[in-house]
Amino acid sequence: MPDLPQRAQVVIVGGGVIGCSVAYHLTRLGWTDVLLLEQGHLSGGTTWHAAGLVGPLRASESGTRLVQYSAELYESLEAETGLATGYRNVGGVIVARTEERMVQLRRTAASATAYDMPCELVGPARAQELWPAMQVDDVLGAIWLPGDGKVNPTDLTQSLARGARQRGARVVEGVRVTGFTVAGGAPGAGGGTGAGRRVTGVETDHGVVEAEVVVNCGGQWAKALADPLGVTVPLHSAEHFYVVTEPVAGCHPDLPIMRDPDGWTYFKEETGGLVVGGFEPDAKPWRSPSDLPHPFEFQLLEEDWEHFSVLMDQAVHRIPALAETGIRKFYNGPESFTPDNQFVMGEAPGLAGYFVGAGFNSVGIASAGGAGRALAEWIVAGEPQDDLVAVDIRRFAPFHGDEDWLRSRVAEVLGLHYAVPWPLREMTSGRPQRTSSLHEQNVAAGAVFGTRMGWERPLVFGPADLDHTWGRPAWLDACVAEQVACRTDVAVFDQTSFSKYVVEGPDALAGLQRVCAADVDVAVGACVYTPFLNERGGYEADLTVTRTADEAFLLVSSSATTVRDLDWLARHGVAARDVTEDCAVLGVMGPRSPALLGLDEETFPHATSRELTLAGVALRATRMTYVGEVGWELLVPADAAPVVLQVLRDGGATDAGYLAIEALRLEKGYRAFGRELGPTVTPREAGLVFATALKGDKEFVGRAALEAARPERRVVSVVLDDPEPMVWGGELLLRDGVPCGQVTSAAWGATVGAAVGLASLRLGGPVAAPVTSADLARGGFEVDVAGVRHPAHVTLRAPL
16 A cells, blocks of 8 residues: 655646656755655556657747757756666658748748757758658658657656655655645635635545645646636547557668658657657547546557548658558557647646646647746746746636537647648637627628637628738738728727726725836826736736726736736735626727717826716726727726617727737837736836836835846837738847847738837847947848848837
8 A cells, every 4th residue: 555644745646747847846946845646657647658759949939948948858867867768869850742831931940040949941852861761752841950859758757757756756656636625715706716725735545645735737637636626727638649660661760750740740760660640630539538537547549540541641642661561559549638739837826836737738748848847946936937828827717628618629729730820820619608799790790700718809800711821811901991990080999808807995005006016006097007027027917907996996908818817916915806797898099089989188188097978878988099099998888888889880980800909009019918028028128117116116026126137138119121021920030140039929010011010139148238229220130031031120119
């Protein structure tokens, strides 16, 4: 019978590669009272049948750094622990069959340059030299990634576990966690946001273990473990296939990994043969998270050659020798996937001490080293130490945990791994989830919708759909017309998806003064633009705060950050009430908006708010703009909003969508959280110190770090000289031919008549002196658009 301690500082649930990595990194940080519990044997869940690919280059810099660290760790781990991981740095080849895929590869190569990662664009002949067994008759080109590698997942897991044990951690197999003990009451109505709740231990089939911190690394079991606690871990398993072939001529241990995304397939050498796997366009969901079998250890699912045939046919096309090669083993193992194809990490909102690291979407081996370190640092420091917004558990709300919805979504998510990552690509499954009270009117007006936090939001009005292209899209003309209407007349935007919170009571002001970097002790009716900053001076939120009474405030924030914002407020002792569903928001913007609304610009100045009546409806109007034109955001009771929208339309307002907002805000240089702003970006780097109280003596979270900050980057505005290219974000910025940054957001601006965006400009190291307009005016800037460099104008001030 396993010998369990009565208590441990940290209990990790799950002995796959993620759980072992968290244990390893916690002990490296000095937390040695760590207990890891595995229901079977280490790596016996889904880790053992992973393909073991380690490709450091990712779509974002933070993701790239995470996997880059993994590769470095795997290469060095044997020297520390004495157990080999099987890591080999063999490089990788990605081939393209279509011009659309070639554009993606050129963009990937530019991103590699931005991240200082080795990457080379090569032709078909060179691709075949690197990977002789493939035919290249239909290959247009490829990229060569020298940093790619492969690892043995089981060996890696054992090596990480030994490293943790060597520093004092206990690893106990054969213990199943059945539940958790919690102090502080039941889950809150907001999806586990009840105040004062803390996990106190784990319940197992061998007794209870008290704990200060619990880490749910349960893989595909993670959701079922979290559900009873009111913690949302949205993932669902799908059947994931690969085969191992008999020997293939030309295969050797140092053969690079090869990916053929247009054929949905990947290949790596194994014992003289090939691992042939992939991500088919239409995946096969497995059992629901609440219905997973137990025990289920080192097990596979039934072979399904019919489903696998779409991958095998493509594999034979790329490697003709496979037509005459036997299959040694068919692997069909379940893998869990999340709704947005990013993993789930962090401390659960509303349940202190309960952390999650799960849902790795078939990239768990590549991510495990970096993710384990990042989660361990979060646990020890009490907040993330890197930009983890894309994987933060707080990006999900309770409705994301619906199992029927997850089942419909997982079939799409798996298939997107090798799809062309088109700009503005939207998920199509499981929609709609949330609609505003204006939805039917928007449908009737010809809106094309996107989604954010489940909300259906109008992107543009008129086109049949969003055509997928790297070039000038068919919907752009309609978007331009909406931009022109806003700049020259009046436009109306359905911005109902904004997050909205009320903070009120005798402690409201003091609490918000601590959390908000700007001074919100203003007159009733005043509206303040402010960030929430972390202790390192980086952005945790970017929002407005309106004082609606002496002891009452209305906060309006990003659509995607509802759970994140409420959790941040709660952690800092600020009680907030979510009123997002109560009100629609209509943005009425443009030079004719005062006349349409019957308001006076002089007597209703910018950054003020008041209650008024429009079309017989009592509402709140706030003079605030995200498009840079005179206008008001109208907060209207949801049931009355259709009446108000119709009055605005009857008054001549043009329907406009979020694609127009994007272009309009970039022409004005307005920053966005999650792109220009994030946990590692300070207001100094963002050029937004004016939106803080740094010049005064008000204390606020992050003040000391902000005072001491010396920027390494600076957010700047970028406008291409040539009006033809489309820029989508992510492009490489160069100066005098030398890489110096990356475009963070971009659109085609009707007023400037060209692609316009914001970029993160590297300064070459910490500097005391700020970037100056005079220095930027020297010019020499270019933007790499899929391998073609276009001259650009870079400024500190916005182009409009």
